[in-house]
Amino acid sequence: DTEVTQTPKHLVMGMTNKKSLKCEQHMGHRAMYWYKQKAKKPPELMFVYSYEKLSINESVPSRFSPECPNSSLLNLHLHALQPEDSALYLCASSFRDRKESEQFFGPGTRLTVL
């Protein structure tokens, strides 16, 4: 299995809702990432987990809360989002959290905040 899966594919939420994005990989990778991608822009790194521990938080607002319950799963909990948070959220994984590591990306969750 060489893929990263993400659910849901699309999500529409109001500014007072709480929702979660889920990411899963079964490649034995020990680094997992969340990216945010706005239209016509490159992905922006949000969080990095290495061996299930948060390694990087790129100054992301607290309304985004990541969680890595085990080595295969990565969640992103969303609460009180703003319309400007609407974007494609990409999960990725790599063998290790290293600069030479190839990252495998999931198909993304298209999030719309009303």
Place this chain on the structure above:
Amino acid sequence: AQSVTQPDIHITVSEGASLELRCNYSYGATPYLFWYVQSPGQGLQLLLKYFSGDTLVQGIKGFEAEFKRSQSSFNLRKPSVHWSDAAEYFCAVGVSRDGGSQGNLIFGKGTKLSVKP
């Protein structure tokens, strides 16, 4: 400062024509270079990567890239473009965090490829 520049925002080529997408990087140490492709609304797929050794790297879908250290470039090429190659292409460099072995990808802004029939 570490950066990746893709000078062309949008390129249109005819189907069957050759393609070259440009990428220049700025990084003081050994660069780990990647080309990713993204179809609309999809995730990113790795086309090829360069770490060391042969400067001409072969990838999937008939793509290749050439690393030129003297020009700080890693241009992507394909001899004959297919309509299915229409997508966004991102060049990226793996950079160290805090001087250690851990690292992130820094992406260029991307080049959108359109293919004319």
